Amino acid sequence: xxxxxxxxxxxxxxxxxxxxxxxxxxxxxxxxxxxxxxxxxxxxxxxxxxxxxxxxxxxxxxxxxxxxxxxxxxxxxxxxxxxxxxxxxxxxxxxxxxxxxxxxxxxxxxxxxxxxxxxxxxxxxxxxxxxxxxxxxxxxxxxxxxxxxxxxxxxxxxxxxxxxxxxxxxxxxxxxxxxxxxxxxxxxx
Amino acid sequence: xxxxxxxxxxxxxxxxxxxxxxxxxxxxxxxxxxxxxxxxxxxxxxxxxxxxxxxxxxxxxxxxxxxxxxxxxxx
Numbered sequence: 001x002x003x004x005x006x007x008x009x010x011x012x013x014x015x016x017x018x019x020x021x022x023x024x025x026x027x028x029x030x031x032x033x034x035x036x037x038x039x040x041x042x043x044x045x046x047x048x049x050x051x052x053x054x055x056x057x058x059x060x061x062x063x064x065x066x067x068x069x070x071x072x073x074x075x076x077x078x079x080x081x082x083x084x085x086x087x088x089x090x091x092x093x094x095x096x097x098x099x100x101x102x103x104x105x106x107x108x109x110x111x112x113x114x115x116x117x118x119x120x121x122x123x124x125x126x127x128x129x130x131x132x133x134x135x136x137x138x139x140x141x142x143x144x145x146x147x148x149x150x151x152x153x154x155x156x157x158x159x160x161x162x163x164x165x166x167x168x169x170x171x172x173x174x175x176x177x178x179x180x181x182x183x184x185x186x187x188x189x
Numbered sequence: 190x191x192x193x194x195x196x197x198x199x200x201x202x203x204x205x206x207x208x209x210x211x212x213x214x215x216x217x218x219x220x221x222x223x224x225x226x227x228x229x230x231x232x233x234x235x236x237x238x239x240x241x242x243x244x245x246x247x248x249x250x251x252x253x254x255x256x257x258x259x260x261x262x263x264x
Binding site for chain 1 (some may be wrong): 215222223224226227228230231240242243244246247248250
């Protein structure tokens with residue numbers, strides 16, 4: 001386990017490394033299936049562009065970019081972030097991509113979200129985490145529901161997916177609700 | 190409780206009750222994919238009137254483990 005930031009049962013999250021850039025990271029964001037539900041990933045990615053993105057992740061405090069590492073194999077399987085962090089209003093946006101297709105079954109994505117929320121609410125003291133998904137992305141829709149994200153709005157026909165404009169569902173979770181459900185404080189009424 | 194859980198798993202996974210036991214898991218039931226797992230969590234919470242923590246959801250990788258977690262919750 002190298003430079004672990006937060007550790008879960010099956011995965012851990014750490015700061016990205018140059019070795020991550022030299023691996024398959026950039027290929028995930030060129031792949032049509034992987035980027036299908038991601039808003040602005042319609043252009044081919046490159047190792048150079050990925051390196052620039054990696055460099056931009058160093059030093060800033062408005063985006064926490066983390067690599068997802070499989071505990072058993074130390075394989076870099078995806079990337080995740082808390083972005084648009086507002087230190088004044090204490091909110092941020094949660095996002096993740098499991099790039100390695102062999103790791104899309106099981107609970108890797110759920111566990112990653114769980115670790116991100118734990119980081120946001122316990123370590124960074126965020127009050128609100130925002131999420132969302134294209135309405136046809138059924139897995140993420142259910143994932144957010146299980147995590148107790150509350151739907152707060154819909155951007156009608158916002159995203160072009162499979163030849164149709166699809167709605168984008170906006171959701172959020174509050175710190176107090178997450179703390180209560182995960183046994184850190186008495187459950188909210 | 191075991192019968193109830195098996196009924197919920199059967200309904201969500203589309204598998205006959207007779208095919209399920211405590212060892213049933215994503216490794217033994219091909220239909221038990223990541224989307225169905227989320228559906229299963231929601232169905233168990235609704236049918237049993239409980240709420241799982243994130244850690245419990247990550248742990249529930251077989252019917253036997255679901256039953257152990259339910260035992261913990263009831264205590």
